Amino acid sequence: MCGITGWIDFARDLSADSRTLLAMAGSLGSRGPDDRGTWLSRHAALAHTRLAVIDPPGGTQPMTAEQDGRPLAVVVFSGEIYNFRELRRELESRGHAFRTRSDTEVVLRGHLEWGAGLPDRLNGMFAYAVWDVRTETLTLVRDRLGVKPLYYFPTDDGVLFGSEPKAILRHPAVRPELDADGLRELLTMVNTPGHGVFRGMAQVRPGSTVTFSRNGVQHSTYWSLAARPHTDDFDRTVSTVRELLEDIVARQLVADVPLGVILSGGLDSSTLAALAMRQADAPVRTFSVDFRQPDGSGTADAPFVAEAAEHLGLDHRELVLDSAALAERSLRTGVVHARDFPLGLGDMDNSLYLLFRAVRQHVTVGLSGEGSDELFGGYAWFQQEEALRGETFPWMAAQGQAGGPSFLDPDLAEILDLQSYTTVRFKEALADTPRLPGEDQHEARLRQAAALFLTHFLPMLLDRKDRLSMAHGLEIRVPFCDHRLVEYVFNVPWRMKTxxxxxxxxxxxxxxxxxxxxxxxxxxxxxxxxxxxxxxxxLRAELESLFADSDAPVFGLLDREAARGVLSWRLPPEHRGVVRTVLETVLRINDWLRDYQVRLVL
Structure with a gap:
């Protein structure tokens, strides 16, 4: 796992502009603490920060393929290719010679051999950029589910790109600006594929490539969800899922550094730990998080984690977090900087950030269960008619979130019209969901819901997991997001899933x-x-003190009295999360606007 960034400009000579490139790469240092490299030419400047996982001595980047001493192509790569050994053998049979054992060189040589056909051959989580010296073309590629992030910022004469927005924002030509749609994306849970939030910035969509040349920009999709008839009976379906999971976990255990599993004691993480144990020569390392409550008790997960560890014979560590530390402003700003955006999951982000920091002291790679609920139908929303039949995304319909926060300045709320924005984005998303001819209405609704979760909800969780782990140089792998499993289970009828x-x-x-x-x-x-x-x-005390700061930037967005009114709310324990969400949201937005010096362009 690594950080990648770069700059293409067809109108100027970049070969001597290493200072800007180093600044862009420096912002990604936590993604790649082991090494840093740059490659500059007349119109292309590429940089890489490396977390060494496969072939630590040989996989340095940027990596160049040459012929007769002249460069053919240069790659910067982030992620893991789980079938790189098979692809390497095929490339060797086609005459390619390899200098390293790394999967990066397989990507580089694969580009030379198959060009635009390469991404479809890759099994893994990846984001990479290839500068083809022969054609002066930059190709940006992102994995099918969007596990690895990749942002870009078109310019008049080329493009800037990076694993995270912060790398692009380090370029002197880019200002952190937010227009109305960017603010709408922040304040809703729409998560429009390809939207970069910052004005002028975009993401490479999952399963897509973006190519920049002197002739302009080309977008293409190499993978998307497809609806197909499922012909296997239940027993065959069960065995296929098991076979796929065993192969996926076996592939994702390959690493030249210490590896473990993030364990919650739930079905998904326990499954990964159990399958890993079947492949391992020694007890698998696992890690869980717990909070000590005022009465001395732990979380609901604790007893299940303990049982899983004992039953499976795991080498387990429980990481106990202090509630007081989770409220510290320095932690909150660290999370905001890791994510580049202010909104997320509140204290759950804070605790995950601390968990990953602690895990990184023991291992470099961790397996996690993201994707299982979206794929196998684990959310309660799949069972709620109001969520399935609603005129918005299921996770918003059930919680009444389509209109966004209630504490916005009334004039701003009218400009943004979050309800309408959400409705439009929902209809666009529905139009993109695959359909199976002849499917009954109920099954069709569930298929639509599953597609929405996989294309709009899951990427939000994957981005969260990537940013909070890579902030500490920890690589998180997500076996349930293997595209072969997704393609198969997406088409399994709901009666079999349940x-x-x-x-x-x-x-x-x-x-x-x-x-x-x-x-x-x-x-x-x-x-x-x-x-x-x-x-x-x-949190209440910090918000109270914020009202004494007349220069707090968040007040440009808020109805002050509505926000102040939150301080007087005294809800019962079962609704306390509503108050905390408001408090966390206001404080994080303020931190972000101040620290990133964001300018609103509405």
């Missing part, structure tokens, strides 16, 4: 022989949040 009348019944059946009954039967629980009232009290 076999036995349970959410994720198909997955439970596929791993029934691996896990203790308590975990097999455990219902989904959310990532743990802090129950300590001292956390909310600290």
């Amino acid at each position: 076999q036995g009348g349970r959410e994720k019944g198909l997955l439970r059946a596929a791993v029934a022989d691996l896990l203790p009954l308590s975990i097999l039967e455990r219902r989904k629980t959310p990532y743990p949040v802090i129950a300590d009232p001292a956390y909310e009290a600290a």
